Amino acid sequence: MTNDQWGAAVRLLWGPPAKPARGPKRGLTLEGIALAGVGIADAEGLGAVSMQRVAGELAVTKMALYRYVPGKAELVALMVESAMPVPAALGAGPGPGAGVEPAGGGWRERLEVWARELLGGFRRHPWMLEATVGVRVMGPRELGWMERALAALDGCGLSGAEAMDAVVLLAGHVRGIAEQERAAGAGAGGGAGAGEGPDAQLAVMLGEVMRTHRAEFPALGAALASAAEHGGRDQALEFGLERILDGLGLLVARRADGAQG
Structure with missing residues (x-):
């Protein structure tokens, strides 16, 4: 999305869109348009989404759809805002998609x-x-997720830049796990490892190789054998999450010590 397109996305996501100067009375809603796009993307992927396809789902012409949304970039922005779970801290209350903050956590x-909720x-x-990569306009829900994470770190003694970097690091780990799960699901087919997590699928593939090449990769062979011995469960999310939070804990403690010194 280029700079000259940001204004339209900002208006769609953050404020009531300008009403068309002429034409028939508006019969669609931005929410309905977004949900139609989300339905297509959930079933067939983002590549299947187009203005023409969404217009067809809504039983309107493509030109009619353009009266509400100027192009696909803005359509995808609306879809992300619609599909993004509601951050609990923004007052959504209990319900589908609303998170629950741990009491006294x-x-x-x-x-x-x-x-875990983001994943x-x-x-x-x-x-x-x-849909959520690159420089683009983000809506209230998506920014709400960043706000919620930064608010959790408020009072920990971190600078604004450090808190932002911590959130980016945590989100990057979540995205990495989600990418691996997505790739594993798409690539498993009906063969060995189908229906298992990415770690398990990788172990199956490497196990085949290690049968004849373990002597060339002794450390890898030993690691795989140990993982199998302990059940071979996918623990990448938990392991990475704990290590990131452990590291943040050390930084928070260091800042606290510095403030007392």
Whole structure:
């Protein structure tokens, strides 16, 4: 999305869109348009979404759809905003898509819940991994997720830049796990490893290779054997999440010590 297109996306996401100066009375809603696009993307992927396809789903002409949304970039922005789970901290209350902050939880517990809920959103709508990259206009829900994570770190002694980097690091781990799960699901087919997580599928593939080449890769062979011995469960999310939060904990403690010194 280029600079001259941002204004339209901002108006669609953050304020009531300008009413058309002429033409028939508006019969569609931005929410309905977004939901139609989300339905297509959930079923067939983001590549299947087009203005023509969405117009067909809504039983209107493509030109009629353009009276509401100026192009596909803005359409995708509306879809992301519609599909993004509602951050609990923005007052959504209980309900589908609304998160639940742990009662009395500290920054670590709150960020752990945040990360798991974000992963849940990517699992429900894998196409959002493609739709939420690059410089683009973000809507209230998406910015609400950033606000919620930053609020969890408020009072921890981190600078604004450090808190932002911490959120980016955590989100990057979540996205990485979601990307691997998506790739594993798409590539498993009906062969060995189908229906298993990416770690398990990788172990199956490498196991075949290790049968004849283990002597060339002794460390890898030993790691795979140990993983199999302990059940071979996919633990990449938990392991990475704990290590990131452990590191943040050390930084928070260092800042606290510096403030007392």
